[in-house]
Amino acid sequence: MKLIFALLFGAAFGVCLQRSQIVRYDRQMGLLLLQDMTVLKFVLSAAGTAMIGIHLLVMAGLANFQFTPLLLGGNILGGVLFGLGWALCGYCPASAAGAAGEGRLDSVFALLGMVAGAWAFAHIYPFLERTVLFKGNMGLVDLPLLTGASPWAIIAVVLCVFALVMAWFEHKGL
Amino acid sequence: MPLSQKPKWSPYVAGMLSGVLLTVSVAISQIYFGSSLGYIRAAGLMERLFSPAAADGTSLYAHFFGPASGLDWQTVFILGILVGSLFSSLADGSFRLLAVPYRWRERFGPNWIKRWLAAFAGGFVIIFGTLLAGGCPTGHGLSGLGQLSASSAVSMLTYLIVGILAARALYRSR
Numbered sequence: 484m485k486l487i488f489a490l491l492f493g494a495a496f497g498v499c500l501q502r503s504q505i506v507r508y509d510r511q512m513g514l515l516l517l518q519d520m521t522v523l524k525f526v527l528s529a530a531g532t533a534m535i536g537i538h539l540l541v542m543a544g545l546a547n548f549q550f551t552p553l554l555l556g557g558n559i560l561g562g563v564l565f566g567l568g569w570a571l572c573g574y575c576p577a578s579a580a581g582a583a584g585e586g587r588l589d590s591v592f593a594l595l596g597m598v599a600g601a602w603a604f605a606h607i608y609p610f611l612e613r614t615v616l617f618k619g620n621m622g623l624v625d626l627p628l629l630t631g632a633s634p635w636a637i638i639a640v641v642l643c644v645f646a647l648v649m650a651w652f653e654h655k656g657l
Numbered sequence: 658m659p660l661s662q663k664p665k666w667s668p669y670v671a672g673m674l675s676g677v678l679l680t681v682s683v684a685i686s687q688i689y690f691g692s693s694l695g696y697i698r699a700a701g702l703m704e705r706l707f708s709p710a711a712a713d714g715t716s717l718y719a720h721f722f723g724p725a726s727g728l729d730w731q732t733v734f735i736l737g738i739l740v741g742s743l744f745s746s747l748a749d750g751s752f753r754l755l756a757v758p759y760r761w762r763e764r765f766g767p768n769w770i771k772r773w774l775a776a777f778a779g780g781f782v783i784i785f786g787t788l789l790a791g792g793c794p795t796g797h798g799l800s801g802l803g804q805l806s807a808s809s810a811v812s813m814l815t816y817l818i819v820g821i822l823a824a825r826a827l828y829r830s831r
Contacts, residue, residue: 485686485730486728486730486733488682488685488686488688488730489688489730489731489733489734489737490733490734490736490737490740491737492678492682492690492734492737493733493734493735493736493737493738493740493741494737494738494740494741494744495674495678495737495741496675496678496690496734496737496738496741497737497738497739497740497741497742497743497745498741498742498744498745499666499671499672499674499675499678500671500675500738500741500742501741501742501745501746501751502664502665502666502671502745502749503664503665503666503667503668503670503671503672504664504665505664505668505671506742507758508758508760508761509758509759509760510664512758512760512761512824512828513760514820515820515821515823515824515825516821516824516825516828517821521664521668522668524668524669524672525668525669525671525672525675526672526794526798526799527672528668528669528670528671528672528673528675528676529672529673529675529676529679529798529799530676530798530799530802530803531673531676532672532673532675532676532677532680533676533679533680533799533800533802533803534802534803534804534805535676536676536677536679536680536683536803537679537680537683537803537804538805539680540680540683540684545684546683546684546687547687548804548806549687549689549804550800550801550804550806550808550809551791551792551801551806551808551809552791552808553806553807553808553811554791554808555811557789557790557791558790558791558808558811558812558815559790559811559815560786560789560790561785561786561787561788561789561790561791561812561815562786562790562811562812562814562815562816562819563786563815563819564782564783564785564786564789565782565783565786565787565790565793565812565815565816565819565820566786566815566816566817566818566819566820566821566822566823567782567786567819567820567823568778568779568780568781568782568783568784568785568786569779569783569816569820569823569824570779570820570823570824570826570827571775571776571778571779571782571823571827572775572776572778572779572780572782572783573758573760573761573776573779574776574779574780574783575692575783575793575794575795576692576693576695576696576735576783576784576787576793576794576795577692577735577738577793577794577795579780580692580735580736580738580739580742581738581739581741581742582742583739583742584738584739584740584741584742584743584745584746585742585743585745585746585751585752585753586746586752586753586754586755587753587755587758588754588755588756588769588773589755589756589757589758589761589772589773589776590776592773592774592776592777592780593776593777593779593780593783594780595777595780596776596777596778596779596780596781596783596784597696597780597781597783597784598696598699598700598703598784599700599777599780599781600696600780600781600782600783600784600785600788601696601697601699601700601784601785601788602700602703602704603781603785604697604717604784604785604788604789605697605700605701605715605717605718606715608715608716608717609716611789615789616789621807624806624807624808625804625805625806625807626805626806626807626810627805628807629807634805637805638805641805649669
């Protein structure tokens with residue numbers, strides 16, 4: 484039953500990713516080369532909507548937060564590796580699957596690389612755990628805790644910034 | 658050229674729909690979207706086929722593999738993205754078998770092998786990065802930013818900044 488939901492939500496998300504073309508290498512590299520902001524428009528719209536939805540659910544007592552701790556070592560080193568790989572690959576873990584679905588053959592090799600990378604990660608995990616991963620562990624912090632502002636105040640500010648950024652992209656024709 | 662085409666769905670609409678999908682998933686099953694952990698599961702399942710002893714001795718797999726191990730929510734979610742994108746692209750005629758994306762071809766030429774090796778290597782580094790950082794642009798960008806998680810904000814900013822610098826170096830070199 485749970486897995487049927489996983490398939491349905493995955494498929495619906497896949498349709499959104501495919502129809503907005505953000506699964507494509509050309510769109511992803513368009514973002515990284517600062518020539519086409521389609522991918523960022525999608526991400527900001529999705530994150531902004533999710534902020535409202537999730538906080539309403541939590542406020543109504545219908546859901547709990549489940550996020551990862553701020554690990555400066557893991558987040559920043561992982562972020563650097565991701566950025567380097569992203570520029571070379573042009574797909575991310577979700578969009579590689581979507582690109583394979585619309586027939587992009589290079590994304591199949593991206594998917595294989597990802598499985599191989601996950602295998603390698605699993606095998607050197609004990610070493611990473613001892614060394615870099617938990618360096619700078621700040622615990623389970625969110626932006627309200629970090630700034631002392633209320634979640635809704637932060638959401639309001641973030642949504643305004645997102646709207647300004649998107650208006651600027653439209654103005655520039657990106 | 659396909660680069661100048663507008664996407665079929667506005668990225669704003671597709672992004673907002675994705676945010677709503679995530680909210681519904683959290684409301685009905687307390688499950689936040691993420692795409693990177695599914696690759697660990699896939700790697701573990703494959704390794705188990707070839708070398709059960711090595712797979713069972715790996716602590717990170719042990720963390721994910723319960724007694725009834727098989728496909729889990731996240732692996733099926735990734736398959737769902739592929740299936741959704743396949744149906745969506747077949748339905749509107751955008752499905753296309755393509756070995757080398759346009760932008761890559763313009764910069765690096767039509768050599769398939771070169772592109773596929775880059776996609777594989779990039780995918781390898783990407784998943785390694787997301788597993789260190791605790792999420793991909795789905796897990797951190799949608800689910801994490803939706804919860805205003807500090808770790809997601811730090812990771813996403815690092816992904817974007819390093820990705821932009823690396824893409825610039827890659828496309829400007831020579």
